[in-house]
Amino acid sequence: MAAGLVISAPASGVGKTTLTLALARAWRNRGLNVQCFKSGPDYIDPAFHAAATGRASVNVDSWAMDRATIAHLVSRGLDADVVLAEGSMGLFDGVAAPGVSGTGATADIAQMLGWPVLLVIDPSGQAQTAAAIAAGLRDYRPGVRLAGVVLNRVASPRHENLVRHALLEAGITMFGALPRHAEISLPKRHLGLVQAEEQAEIGSLIDEAARFVAEHVDLDAVLRSAAAWSPQPAANGLNVTPPGQRIALARDAAFSFVYPHMLEAWRAAGAEILPFSPLADEVPDASADVCWLPGGYPELHAGKIAANAQFRGGLRAFAETRPVHGECGGYMVLGEGLTDADGIRHEMTGLLGLETSFAKRRMHLGYRLAALAAPMPGHRVGARLRGHEFHYSTIVAQPDTPLAVVHDATGAVIAETGSRRGHATGTFFHLIAEDR
Structure with missing residues (x-):
């Protein structure tokens, strides 16, 4: 039986991809089979996921795909121990008018699959306000459950303690805090991340990210927070005709x-x-x-x-x-x-x-x-x-x-x-x- 978890954040650029890759590789290094997905229309992150896990990753998209298609795609996680869905933009960010099964928001996928959300929060330039943001995301939409928070780019131990105590008072679990660490930053380009195949050192970069995250995040507690998930094998729900033979x-x-x-x-x-x-x-x-x-x-x-x-x-x-x-x-x-x-x-x-x-x-x-x-x-x-x-x-x-x-x-x-x-x-x- 797999354990399902969604990795999301209040906004883009706070470290969702890096944390997803690090968790995936760290658990894989422990002998677990990890399956990743990408919520939303992104062609680049799935290649990074595959590099981290050794398993192909695909996109799931509530605006463009119906539930049968999403069920078919996520059924590849049947034989995994851990299934991670990396979100796009902020947790509730989608379009104004619903599409096929949602607005394209990561929250749609979390609610549809019943997986709790692990929030990545960058508290740069703030302290207790980070807890207010986490609490607001937790309470914004019924049916979307918050597993807890990982802080990223924390300035100092004092900074970490201020946010940690505020999260505790709000009843939110904090799984760990990552100090700033430039060595695990992924290169950027105007359309997003540089592609995995363009980086000769992608394996060592992910290994370093996994080591760093394992040092600062309680991986066992994060794994326990994931939802037990045992989907039924799905029939082919993809409504796709090849362009040719x-x-x-x-x-x-x-x-x-x-x-x-x-x-x-x-x-x-x-x-x-x-x-x-x-x-x-x-x-x-x-x-x-x-x-x-x-x-x-x-x-x-x-x-x-x-x-x-x-x-x-x-x-x-x-x-x-x-x-x-x-x-x-x-x-x-x-x-x-x-x-x-x-x-x-x-x-x-x-x-x-x-x-x-x-x-x-x-x-x-x-x-x-x-x-x-x-x-x-x-x-x-x-x-x-x-x-x-x-x-x-x-x-x-x-x-x-x-x-x-x-x-x-x-x-x-x-x-x-x-x-x-x-x-x-x-x-x-x-x-x-x-x-x-």
Whole structure:
């Protein structure tokens, strides 16, 4: 029987990922099987989870997924001893209007699964107020249980004692306090954490985090606070159709943002995934019947992509007879040109007329609900696709036929409609699920 726990916080940037990785590795070092999940639309944290646990991690999302899908995904924790769901943003942060089974808030997942919440609180610049924040989160929503608190970036023993006593008076358990420790900070990038595969020392970094947390946190008490959890094996609840039988998937440092549950769903449906690297000037496998370019960081590699004539020519040749789809960064690469942050324009593949620029950065962030006006690989006209958009590029031109009518989570129509031309399609949002 597994023990389930949600790791959350009052806000982003307080140490949820570091604590999740440290707990996972520390318990794994004790011989426990640990399964992680990520609440919300994040493509990067699951790779860190896998590095810490040795087990694949996937996203669960209450705005985009129904309960059957979430039950199916979390059922992979059946054979684990400990199951950790890492939250996103603050505990109750989601969108204003509910989606399929919630607002996308971490609290939705905690309540749905019946797992208590371990709060990470950074009390920098405050003391007893940290206890007031914890008490407010504990009492804000019936059905969401608080296991206790771990403090992060505590300034001194005196600082720790002030917060500890205030938490005790509020009836909240404090499992430990972490002093500031720069050696376990994960590098940042404008879209979040640097990817796990980009860090040669990720194993030693997680080991150091596990050692540090084990020294300052009562791991046994945290484990006892987790909820006993024995789910029934779930039938396949993923409503996902593969884009093809043999899928050529761009996969390297420029094309890496793809949700693990999507790849698993494609394989479960019998599809074969054939990775290739545009940065290595490779072309889609000739036997593939569709090519998929996920998002990533094409703007950091735009010069190399523009110089790789074999890749660009091979993709154009592929698209003459077979579908090619791009998401976010992949969509940009399907366009005519991409201007980087220094104002330098790089020629892309030209399968679509899209022109994008990072010279004038503007954040585009949020859930997306798209009604397809034309088919795209794996999805028919009229399909309602749920996804998430997060990028800093600006549309300079988007001249092709719109692929979809796209709304944000408030129901407002947005300009990022995606495009289609010939066999090429693209969207700025990353697909999470299709409505049933």
